[in-house]
Amino acid sequence: MWGYIVRRLLLGIPTLLGVTLIVFSLMHLAPGDPISAMLPPDAPQEVVQMIRQQMGFDRPLPVQYWLWLTRVAQGDLGRSIATRRPVIQDIRSALGNTFILALAAACLGFTLGGTLGSFAAFSRGRWADKMFSAAAITGVSLPHYWVAILLIIIFSVELNWLPAMGMQSTGSESAGWGEVARHMILPTIALALIPMGVITRMARASVLEILSQEFVMTLRAKGLWSRTITRHIVKNAAPPVLTLMGLQFGYLLGGSVLVETVFSWPGSGYLLNLAIFQRDFPVLQGTILVLASFFVLLNLIVDIVQSLVDPRIRRA
Amino acid sequence: MNPTVLEPPRPTQELLEGPSGKPMSYWQLVWWRLRRDKVTLTAAAVILLIILSAVLASYLAPHDPFQGSIRKRLAMVGTPGHVLGTDEQGRDMLTRLLYGGRMSLVAGVTPVFIALLVGSTLGITAGFVGGRLNLLIMRVVDIFFAFPSILLAIAISGALGAGLKNTIIALSIVFTPPIARVAESVTTQVRGWEFMEAARASGAGSFAIIRHHMIANVLAPIFVYASTLISVSVIIASGLSFLGLGVSPPNAEWGLMLNTLRGSIYVNPVVAALPGVMIFMTSMSFNLLSDGLRDAMDVRV
């Protein structure tokens, strides 16, 4: 077992390195000079050259990569061009906000998904199943940014029940949790749609598979029902669903850009969007790197937990 | 991504022979089963309608998609002359939606085709050759898996810049790894079936074996998986335009329209929400279609 864990951890290192390589390449493949974004357009050539040398942009690419990598390993993600603050500071606070949102959406989506999926499996073929399955497909097909707008239209504009923007109402300095919670309701719903749909389908399939085991069918046919059987079903149907939940959480963390943009929720997605339009490369690079690294870490944890629970994986 | 597990098809009683009892090839069987699935047929009809309306936009549209007058901006649905109202620049919504379909569909479907080609080639090669080449290809693929799709799409788009071409490139890169993975997995499984050994025992070369024996068995699951990606692709492609990373104004594209109309939700919420309806309908129909395809192709029911 430890062999598998160590091997999995070791495997994570080249993956992480690969991620850094891709992020680095992306930023340097981008058209547009990072320098000119930093300086006023009429800066003299010598100044541009000097800055270029200072920041190391004139060195060969592998060297630049290495220098950047060593800085990143020490936690230095550079400074934002727009705000002049260390990137890591901005990312830290933004990531915290996204985490809150992702967690809430995960709770909502996973609970709904698991429940709906299980019910659908138990009432297979009947109208409840069709309804829940339809809900699942709808959840996956709805563009969440559109739903976000719809939610704003209905609840903010028309009914004026819930706020449409940000984490707290303007004017209040330190918001209590109640305020934040109110602002969180709509974005959470919008964000929870896709995980809900995905988990519903997976839960339904997984529970169905256990239910179709012959001895379970026999017991049900005889009308025997007990906590043991329920426990058996849950224990066996849960692992693939849990794995998927782990992955979906990663997607929530990394893919919240659209919803955050609509609601102006100050999270990492919002930061990313801003950085793209301000051509703020350090922030862009740093955010993508941090988000992707989190995803790699999450996948690692999911794999290891899965191997602890399911002994068949360890032998692979 | 769900793992695709295959077993060599075993003969089961029902639904293996067509109604007439005459021999049916696998594909004929699939077609016969599809024809009986009402939901899937409806979805296919809707998609066909959307595609046709986009292709024939110039004949169907009542107005010019770029022409608008500020006086008539944000007209309500049902205004005479503008059945679906007008947008924030006074352009006719129906026209913009029809023309927008072109961009959205192209941006959504093309990357999946490209990813299907590239990903299948990579995956089938890796699966067939096995060994070190397999490890090498799949390791590289795994690195791309380290990014959530939307993040990767945004990162690549952000790096390349706005525009339809860049969106297609970005999404092709995003979708190639999952297809490659499914292709490799399926190929490796099929490779273990005995008839593959028999093909080798006949003295055929690798190319002949792949062409005659492997492709037909491997293509179906890969194709079904790729079809499930189309609905996601449409949503992400429109999402990219929504963020300003895709198609740029004054072109019509559903995601872009959602974005530009965002400021108008206080004035004319119905019109502002319309482009999203199109995205939803398209994505939903593709989802239902790919689900139906998957059910029809699963011979064992």
Add this chain to the structure above:
Amino acid sequence: MERNDILLRVQDLRKYFPVRGGLFHTVQAEVKAVDGVSFDVRRGEILGLVGESGCGKSTTARLLLRLIEPDAGEVYFEGLNILKVFAAGMKVYRRQVQMVFQDPYSSLNPRMNIEDAVAFNALVHGASRREARAKAWDVLSKVGLRAEQFGRRYPHELSGGQRQRVNIARALVLDPKLVVLDEPVSSLDKSVQAQVLNLLQTLKHDLGLTYVFISHDLHVIEYLSDRVLVMYLGQIVEIGSAEEVSAAPLHPYTQALFASAPSMNPDERLERPPLTGDPPNPINPPSGCRFRTRCPHAMDICAADTPPLLPVGNTGRQTACHLYHDETKTNLPTP
């Protein structure tokens, strides 16, 4: 028929499969699937290869066709060392040596109809489409499947017995000299088995074939084979003609095998199981003679020296047992 003309000669064939594990997926042990196998196949005979599951029969079959590469040993076909041949030579070899596989379900491509599946072999070797189809139809009729009726059908529309006939047809379409059959009837119902076995005999007679017939079913082997080869844990323990081996098996393992085969005669009831204990692990076989842990006649020398396969008498019988070697010769134990 030239009974003494040797078609295939196998010398000291070995195949070990590595077992990986541990921290870095290193090779920790080897499964000695085939460990020093030598025998001849005479032209025109049916050589039966019998043994328990896991004794290496199927691996040997695949080594003969070079579907897997051996780790050591030689295989000569009509005098030519096929292990040293390259692509073009292999293709020629494949024409002459074919295989019928065990599982009638997975050995046919589910997406190909019958005549295409059979014709494929001919196409590979240069026939035109029309020629290939004609040959396919011809050989299909030989196995009892009318091409007009069955040609366009797909595997899932045929029964197990019919599928196996297609398998046989596919192997025969190139007019091979040697056909290796890996448990061809094991997955079929008994009544169908008989039909297929009779078909195989007819084909052999009509087409002048040579068979290597692998099975774990003693009755089938007895019925069909001219000579019998008994394998245990990757090694050959006995060779002889079918009548001799079944009437008076020499090696204790062979004796146990024949004793445990259920008989149709109710008077022949078994008092106690002839073979006790579990088959040893092929990764770590017992030292010396591999059968000694279950052998009722085990002696000290059996743990020390691996008994080589040596002739007994002059009828072509061979056995690998210390009981029959000069140093320790005793009377032939009765079964």
